Amino acid sequence: xSKHCPGSEGKSLSLxxxxxxxxxxxxERKRKQLKTAIxxxxxxxxxxxxxxxxxxxxxxxxxxxxxxxQQLQQQLNRILRKDEKLEQLRKCKQKKLxxxxxxxxxxxxVGDVNTEPPEADDTDILLEEYLETGTTDDSDPEAExxxxxxxxxxxxxxxxxxxxxxxxxEVQRSAYGHDIRLVSLASRQNYCINKAVQKLKSLSLxxxxxxxxxxxxxxxxxxxxxxxxxxKKSRGTAGCPYLQQRAVERLRDEVLLExxxxxxxxxxxxxxxxxxxxxxxxxxxxxxxxxxxxxxxxHKSTRKACGINLAGSVVIIDEAHNLLDTISHxxxxxxxxHQLTHAYSQLSQYQDRxxxxxxxxxxxxxxxxxxxxxxxxxxxxxxxxxxxxxxSMKCVDTxxxxxxxxxxxxxxxxxxxxxxxxxxxxxxxxxxxxGFADRYHPAVAMNSDVKTxxxxxxxxxFLKEISANSAPVPKQDPVPAASVSEPVLxxxxxxxxxxxxxxxxxxxxxxxxxxxxATVGRGSLKFLLLNPxxxxxxxxxxxxxxxxxxxxMQPLAEFRDQLFLSAGGTAERLTxxxxxxxxxxENILPIALAAGxxxxxxxxxxxxxxxxxxxNELGRILINVCNIVPGGIVCFFPSYEYEKAVYEHWKKTxxxxxxxxxxxxxxxPKRSGMVDSMLNEYATHIGRPESSGAIMFSVVGxxxxxxxxxxxxxxxxxxxxxxxxxxxxxxxLQEKMSYLNANVSPxxxxxxxxxxxxxxxxxxxxxxxRHKSDYAAVLLLDQRYIRTHxxxxxxxxxxxxLSSQTKFGPAFxxxxxxxxxxxxxxxxxxxxxxxxxxxxxxxxxxxxxxxxTGGLSSKGKWITVIEIY
Numbered sequence: 001x002s003k004h005c006p007g008s009e010g011k012s013l014s015l016x017x018x019x020x021x022x023x024x025x026x027x028e029r030k031r032k033q034l035k036t037a038i039x040x041x042x043x044x045x046x047x048x049x050x051x052x053x054x055x056x057x058x059x060x061x062x063x064x065x066x067x068x069x070q071q072l073q074q075q076l077n078r079i080l081r082k083d084e085k086l087e088q089l090r091k092c093k094q095k096k097l098x099x100x101x102x103x104x105x106x107x108x109x110v111g112d113v114n115t116e117p118p119e120a121d122d123t124d125i126l127l128e129e130y131l132e133t134g135t136t137d138d139s140d141p142e143a144e145x146x147x148x149x150x151x152x153x154x155x156x157x158x159x160x161x162x163x164x165x166x167x168x169x170e171v172q173r174s175a176y177g178h179d180i181r182l183v184s185l186a187s188r189q190n191y192c193i194n195k196a197v198q199k200l201k202s203l204s205l206x207x208x209x210x211x212x213x214x215x216x217x218x219x220x221x222x223x224x225x226x227x228x229x230x231x232k233k234s235r236g237t238a239g240c241p242y243l244q245q246r247a248v249e250r251l252r253d254e255v256l257l258e259x260x261x262x263x264x265x266x267x268x269x270x271x272x273x274x275x276x277x278x279x280x281x282x283x284x285x286x287x288x289x290x291x292x293x294x295x296x297x298x299h300k301s302t303r304k305a306c307g308i309n310l311a312g313s314v315v316i317i318d319e320a321h322n323l324l325d326t327i328s329h330x331x332x333x334x335x336x337x338h339q340l341t342h343a344y345s346q347l348s349q350y351q352d353r354x355x356x357x358x359x360x361x362x363x364x365x366x367x368x369x370x371x372x373x374x375x376x377x378x379x380x381x382x383x384x385x386x387x388x389x390x391x392s393m394k395c396v397d398t399x400x401x402x403x404x405x406x407x408x409x410x411x412x413x414x415x416x417x418x419x420x421x422x423x424x425x426x427x428x429x430x431x432x433x434x435g436f437a438d439r440y441h442p443a444v445a446m447n448s449d450v451k452t453x454x455x456x457x458x459x460x461x462f463l464k465e466i467s468a469n470s471a472p473v474p475k476q477d478p479v480p481a482a483s484v485s486e487p488v489l490x491x492x493x494x495x496x497x498x499x500x501x502x503x504x505x506x507x508x509x510x511x512x513x514x515x516x517x518a519t520v521g522r523g524s525l526k527f528l529l530l531n532p533x534x535x536x537x538x539x540x541x542x543x544x545x546x547x548x549x550x551x552x553m554q555p556l557a558e559f560r561d562q563l564f565l566s567a568g569g570t571a572e573r574l575t576x577x578x579x580x581x582x583x584x585x586e587n588i589l590p591i592a593l594a595a596g597x598x599x600x601x602x603x604x605x606x607x608x609x610x611x612x613x614x615x616n617e618l619g620r621i622l623i624n625v626c627n628i629v630p631g632g633i634v635c636f637f638p639s640y641e642y643e644k645a646v647y648e649h650w651k652k653t654x655x656x657x658x659x660x661x662x663x664x665x666x667x668x669p670k671r672s673g674m675v676d677s678m679l680n681e682y683a684t685h686i687g688r689p690e691s692s693g694a695i696m697f698s699v700v701g702x703x704x705x706x707x708x709x710x711x712x713x714x715x716x717x718x719x720x721x722x723x724x725x726x727x728x729x730x731x732x733l734q735e736k737m738s739y740l741n742a743n744v745s746p747x748x749x750x751x752x753x754x755x756x757x758x759x760x761x762x763x764x765x766x767x768x769x770r771h772k773s774d775y776a777a778v779l780l781l782d783q784r785y786i787r788t789h790x791x792x793x794x795x796x797x798x799x800x801x802l803s804s805q806t807k808f809g810p811a812f813x814x815x816x817x818x819x820x821x822x823x824x825x826x827x828x829x830x831x832x833x834x835x836x837x838x839x840x841x842x843x844x845x846x847x848x849x850x851x852x853t854g855g856l857s858s859k860g861k862w863i864t865v866i867e868i869y
Contacts, residue, residue, distance in 0.1 A: 012158075012318055013170045015549055016289070019154045019314055020176045023288060026152060027079075034076040041069040079151075082286065086181075089253050124212075125435040126354060127362045127427040152544065154289045155310065157297040158318040159326070161186060161262060164291050167318070168261040171289070182259045182289040183280050185296055185306055190262055191277035193270050194240055204491055208431045210277075213240045242275040251279030256286055281306060298330055300538055310542040320548040321759055324562055327532035333502040334526040337380045338388045339492035341520060344373045345385070346437050346493070353436075365423040368415055373496060375410050380523035381516050388521025398515045400731045406512040407503060417504050424497055434491045502527035509534050511735050528732055530739040533566035540567045552762035552795055553578075558755055561744055581797035587775035588797070590765075592785035592804045593811050596621055604638070604722025604782050615646055618721060619655035621781065621808070626662040626695060628816055629777065631713030632686050633663065633695040636764045638724040640670060640699050647697065663695040668704050675703050686713050700724040700760045704767070711770035717777045718768045723784055725757045758793035765798060777815055 044065050158164050168184060171177055188210055189203045197209050251274035255265065262276075269276035284290055284307050296302050297315070317323060347370045351363075358366065374384050381392030407413045424430065502510065509531040517523045529535070540546060548559060556576055564574060581588075595601055596617035608614060625633065637643040647667070650656045659665060666682045669675060685694050693713075698704040701724065710718070726733055737749030761780075768776040778798065784790055786804050794802065805811035 011549060011551065012167050013174060015316055015318070015547065016154070016156060016167070016171060017174060017176065019316060019547075020180060020289070023152065023154055023314075031076070031079060034072055034079075038069055038072050038076065041065050041072070086256065086286075089257055122354070122436075122439075125432050125439065126357060127366070127429060127432055129359060130361050130365065130423050130427045151288075153287060153313040155297060155308065155313055155315045155543075156289060156291050156318065157294060157316065159294055159322075161190060161293060163319060164293060165261040165263065168259060168291060172259050177259055180259060180289055181256045181283075181287045182291065183255050183283045183287040184260070184262050184265065184291040185280055185284070186262050186277075186293065188277050191266060191269070191275070191280065193242055193266060193276065197240075204494055205434075208434055208491070210240070211431065212435070214243065240275065242269070242273055243278060244274070247272055247274035248279050248282060250274060251276065252282040255280060255283040284308065294326055295330055297539075298327055298535070300535065310539060312544050314545045314547065315539060315543045316547045316549065318549050319551075320559075321550040321552050321763060323548060324532050324558065327535055328529045331502070331505075331529045331532070331535050332527055333495070333498045334524055335376070335495045335499040336521065337377070337382065337517075337519070337523040338521040339495045340373055340377050340380070341382065341386060341388045343492040343496050344370065344377060346433055347373065348385075350433055350436050362423075362427060365420060365427070366429070368420055369424065369429065369496075372410075372412055372415065372420075372500065375412055376496075376499075376525060377520065379410055379514055379525065380520050382520035382523075386520055389519050392516055392518060392520050392523060394516050396516055396518055398513060398731055400735055401512045401514060403503065403505065403507045403510050403512060406514075412503075417500055421497070421501055421504070430491060430493045430497060433493050499525060499527060502529075505529065506531075506534060511732075513731060526732075528735065530736055531566065531743075533563055533568075536563055537567040540564060540569045551766050552759065554758070554762065554793060554795060558752070561748070562740075566744075578796065581769075582772045583769050583774065583797070584772075585801050587773075588769055588778070588801055589776070589814060590778040590780070590794075590798045590802045591811050591814060592780045592791070592802060593621075593808065594783035594786050594804075594806045595808055597624065597808045597812075599807070601783050602781050605784075606725075609638075609642065609722055610645055612649070615649045616653065616655075618646070618781065619650055619653065619658075621779075622695070622719070623655065623658050624812060625717060625719070625779070625815065626659055626693075629693070629717045631693045631716040632682070632710060633693065633717045633719065634698055634704070634710050634715050634767060635695060635719040636698050636700045636705060636721065638700055638722050640668075640702070643667070643697055643699055659695060663693050664691075666694055666696045668696070668698045668702055672703060679704075683714060698764075700764050705760065705764045709770045710767045711774055715768035715776055717779065718765060719779045719781060720761055720764055722782050723757050723790075724760050725753070728753065754793065758790070762793075762795055765795070779811075779815075 156164075156167065158167065164184060168182065171180065171182060187203060188197075188206045192198050192206060192210070197206055197213075200206050200209060251265075251269055251272050254260075254268050254272070260268065265276045265280060269279060290308065292306075292308070296306055297308070297317070303310070347366070351366055351370065355363065377384065377386070381394035382390065383393070401409060503512075505527075509529060511528045511530060513524075513526045513528060515524045515526070546564075548563075553559070556578075560574060560576075565571070593602065597620045598617060600613060600617045602614070602617065603609075604614065604618075622633075622635065637646065647656070650659075656665065664685050666678060669678055682694055682696060685691055693716075696704070696710075700720070728734070733753070737752060740748035740752050765778055768774070768778070786806065791799055791802060791804075803811070803814060805814075
């Protein structure tokens with residue numbers, strides 16, 4: 001099922017309330033069905049049957065009835081035991097909390113992490129012994145039986161942790177907030193409460209440290225005294241103190257008793273000295289609602305690791321407007337020349353140091369991993385042991401390979417990647433290699449140092465550097481060190497293994513882009529997933545129902561054709577539902593504007609958008625809008641580069657200074673870490689009584705175009721400059737379009753290209769008008785927005801109120817009317833760039849407005865227009 005509802009009118013809450021009502025009815029219905037079936041079998045058991053039946057046949061039937069009844073009774077008993085357990089937990093919750101707070105004060109004194117000196121013989125960083133079993137089926141019959149008994153659940157998925165936290169808070173305020181069992185799953189980076197591990201910052205490093213601490217704790221045998229009795233372990237034993245089984249179980253019970261978001265669960269975890277990451281995972285089997293981020297649900301191996309079983313459950317995917325792109329991104333993989341050269345250096349030194357301590361099997365597969373890394377370096381124009389800053393031996397180019405052709409070109413077709421990846425997983429080579437590199441750093445370094453590499457680059461780079469140093473440096477804002485520093489390669493082998501795993505996809509589902517640059521390190525190999533349905537099919541097949549919801553889901557045909565039908569779903573299973581906005585039509589003023597104040601046609605296509613005449617006309621529009629729109633204005637540009645070019649041009653032509661007379665200017669930062677502080681400053685400035693508002697320069701598809709709300713005075717007007725089409729000459733996009741043309745329909749590629757643009761526009765539009773009492777104007781600045789097929793791709797709640805204007809005057813009159821609704825006489829003096837126009841708005845009655853405009857035409861003739869609204 002796909003559902004489209006405009007943003008922030010409670011679609012998530014309406015979805016989950018309906019789903020929870022169904023779940024409760026389903027559970028009650030299941031209890032009644034079990035009791036009815038057991039009663040029916042009891043009546044059959046009590047019946048002696050007819051004398052005509054053979055006694056042996058009758059006995060066989062009785063045995064069958066007894067077996068069936070026993071199975072049904074076991075299911076009913078399991079449900080009743082769970083109900084009884086939850087009821088007991090609720091009754092004694094307060095007493096437990098009081099006892100736990102006393103005990104946890106003692107546990108907390110243990111410390112965050114008990115570190116031990118590294119083992120002298122490096123046993124802890126040697127590869128785990130890999131035993132080939134001939135099968136990868138490690139299933140346990142008891143575990144399978146337990147899987148079959150799992151209850152139906154609701155899995156709610158959204159893009160970001162902030163959106164999930166907002167959803168959990170909505171559930172807490174709902175009628176189901178006290179009765180539902182909800183658990184929020186998140187990464188270790190979000191849930192870890194061990195300060196020593198938190199300091200690692202990187203998600204991969206946190207995962208490795210957590211896993212290593214557990215393995216050390218499990219692998220250490222209990223010491224015994226001379227009588228054979230176990231000796232109590234000292235506090236110096238390695239392992240995380242927050243992973244005590246009893247503490248985790250107590251936290252699990254707390255999760256099941258009260259709806260909590262990630263931050264609240266972390267607080268409870270600290271209070272109980274229990275790990276929130278494993279406490280939440282332990283609660284999944286008994287939960288009714290499981291809240292997960294995109295990456296957890298859409299990646300099959302991650303689902304399996306978290307114990308998520310979709311069979312018989314309902315999956316709700318919220319904010320699904322970019323679901324296709326998200327699936328493709330999650331399962332795409334890129335490895336750079338920097339990562340390959342560093343991985344080779346670490347692997348070769350690791351092999352040389354411990355060659356005599358590896359088993360034959362480990363040595364064989366380790367050699368195969370190194371062999372593949374060498375071949376990939378060759379593809380980028382390097383050689384084994386080269387520095388990433390060495391010049392490439394191949395010409396600078398970008399080539400796209402079909403998957404099978406790439407495997408042949410790389411000469412890795414004779415290697416069993418499935419078996420090799422199994423070895424890497426079971427031997428934990430990535431974690432062991434990272435431990436080795438971390439322990440012997442800086443001894444484990446590139447074979448060629450930076451000085452040697454610079455000498456190999458040549459005199460040309462040296463002269464270029466001198467020229468750059470001698471040139472005058474323009475004054476600019478200081479750049480934070482983190483934005484210019486060299487990326488940290490904490491574990492380059494992880495990226496290599498992810499790329500190797502991507503090569504195991506079906507040949508027709510992906511392509512490999514080989515980008516060779518001037519230096520080996522700047523080159524890259526990227527796997528592109530062209531068919532996201534191949535990884536979505538397991539969700540469609542396993543789940544009882546899949547609900548895909550969003551505020552701007554148009555065009556729905558893309559989800560139907562490329563996702564559900566291609567994933568094995570049938571048209572009979574599909575139900576589409578779309579509803580209007582709760583915002584009254586008079587609270588939204590969308591205008592498609594084709595010309596500026598001077599009459600110039602607004603053409604922001606790539607070829608003409610940087611022309612001075614276009615930039616000047618855009619400046620005039622913004623100056624006029626800033627003069628009449630109160631509060632905040634959000635202006636979206638097609639790209640960061642274009643926003644920068646426009647800003648620099650306006651500084652030279654003094655447009656910026658004119659805008660600043662009315663609004664303070666804010667610009668969207670490229671660094672994610674600076675977004676929150678900038679938004680706080682933006683909101684604070686608008687909220688000041690003496691403030692005349694602010695204008696935010698943002699980017700379509702950037703950090704402010706999705707997931708953030710510019711409600712009320714934060715966004716009284718949203719301006720979209722041009723149409724943000726992606727680069728059609730991109731090899732990746734061209735291959736995607738060709739794939740769709742060949743596998744979906746002859747026009748699917750171009751439709752995909754149009755959809756990429758309009759989905760981004762729709763998301764930007766949706767940042768304003770966030771509740772039923774909100775109001776805002778929307779300006780679409782480009783003559784192409786006048787086209788019928790372009791307007792058809794806009795949301796229905798925008799399309800029904802859209803005003804298409806080929807001249808600036810009528811559009812400006814509408815904008816003034818929309819922002820001049822005071823019941824007292826309001827006078828506005830508006831100064832345009834081309835001429836002076838004054839406007840006086842009178843309220844003639846409760847319903848009528850008279851609007852008078854006057855201005856000088858190009859010939860100097862005075863023009864007066866009077867309109868009654």
